[in-house]
Amino acid sequence: MKESPSKKAEILAVAGGTLLSWYDANKRDLPWRGSNDPYAIWVSEILLQQTTVAAVLDRYPKFLERFPNIETLAAASEEEVLAELQGLGYYRRFRAMRRAALEIVEGGGGKLPEDVAAWKALPGIGDYTAGAIVSIAFNQAHAAVDGNVVRVLTRLLALPGIHESLAAKRKLGEEVLTMMPAGCASRFNQALFDLGATVCVPKDPRCETCPIRSSCLARTKNEVHLYPERPIKKAMVDVKVAVALIEENGSFLMTRRAAKESRMPGFRELPEIWVMDENEPRDQLHRLLAERFNGRVAIGDELAEARHTITHHRLFCTLYSCQLAVSSQPGGEWVNPANLDEVPTSTITKKLLRRLASEL
Numbered sequence: 001m002k003e004s005p006s007k008k009a010e011i012l013a014v015a016g017g018t019l020l021s022w023y024d025a026n027k028r029d030l031p032w033r034g035s036n037d038p039y040a041i042w043v044s045e046i047l048l049q050q051t052t053v054a055a056v057l058d059r060y061p062k063f064l065e066r067f068p069n070i071e072t073l074a075a076a077s078e079e080e081v082l083a084e085l086q087g088l089g090y091y092r093r094f095r096a097m098r099r100a101a102l103e104i105v106e107g108g109g110g111k112l113p114e115d116v117a118a119w120k121a122l123p124g125i126g127d128y129t130a131g132a133i134v135s136i137a138f139n140q141a142h143a144a145v146d147g148n149v150v151r152v153l154t155r156l157l158a159l160p161g162i163h164e165s166l167a168a169k170r171k172l173g174e175e176v177l178t179m180m181p182a183g184c185a186s187r188f189n190q191a192l193f194d195l196g197a198t199v200c201v202p203k204d205p206r207c208e209t210c211p212i213r214s215s216c217l218a219r220t221k222n223e224v225h226l227y228p229e230r231p232i233k234k235a236m237v238d239v240k241v242a243v244a245l246i247e248e249n250g251s252f253l254m255t256r257r258a259a260k261e262s263r264m265p266g267f268r269e270l271p272e273i274w275v276m277d278e279n280e281p282r283d284q285l286h287r288l289l290a291e292r293f294n295g296r297v298a299i300g301d302e303l304a305e306a307r308h309t310i311t312h313h314r315l316f317c318t319l320y321s322c323q324l325a326v327s328s329q330p331g332g333e334w335v336n337p338a339n340l341d342e343v344p345t346s347t348i349t350k351k352l353l354r355r356l357a358s359e360l
Helices: 005-026 038-046 061-065 070-075 076-086 092-108 116-120 126-140 147-156 167-177 185-198 281-293 335-343 347-359
Strands: 235-247 253-257 272-275 297-308 315-323 332-335
Touching: 005 147, 005 167, 005 185, 038 092, 038 126, 061 076, 070 092, 076 092, 116 126, 126 167, 126 185, 147 167, 147 185, 167 185, 185 315, 185 332, 235 281, 235 297, 272 281, 281 297, 281 315, 297 347, 332 335, 332 347, 335 347
Parallel strands: 235 315
Antiparallel strands: 235 272, 253 332, 297 315
């Protein structure tokens, strides 16, 4: 049964005050907490997009050490920024962050915006990121609805339907503002993040320790497992990836992804080909190398194997020792493996080279 507006408002108000008290006693100790510097908060939010907190904990302070302010970030090349953040994936967000830094420095004199609309006008900034920055840095009453907040709100109010669209999240944002105690936007949004990340987790939520369990309609109905509703996931597709190791004087022949390619443009990688049918990977790799480098190719032994997952593709990667007889390598460059940390390199290449080093 759908709750009346007055009942819903009562639930939200009670839960909001309780949640804030819980946060003050139980907040996570995170390196980006305790600061209202909008630059540092912006960096943390970008690094955390589609990435776990655990993966960002060590990278965040290192990134700030390398790029301590908006000016140093704007002055850096795209390659320098990507090299610093390689391994975190979803690299389009980091390119957008650098472009936004350039816009702020060149068009705004280096002063970071203080309102949501100005943030959303920058590359790579949407409703969530803009709301998180202005609420945490400037304590402005704006919602920041991420997956954690969707989970908490849909369970608290037993809200049916899929809430992953922009319109659905904006509607949930209205509920967040109803819950939010006046003058407490920064603490309250972070309290919602922490509750979803540590207590109201996707599987086996810790309802017995939840500070707002007495208000939670899903718990009252014993239906916590029903929320939030999720769209049907795409089936995973298994793909064989053949990768070539061509060595000369201690360096490996690598290629650079073209800017027009959506998957990690600008990143270095060993030549690779995805085989999504029943064709023999060796034959496909031979054809790729012969066409790309216009030379005679010999495919040798298997050197290493690794697995990797990209969205709904499950990759089974094999590294082959290859010989290439050409006078030049158009589109390729020789990279010393000792220098891989200085250039953005694909995860598949790094995994295979690490596996190769461990087997030598």
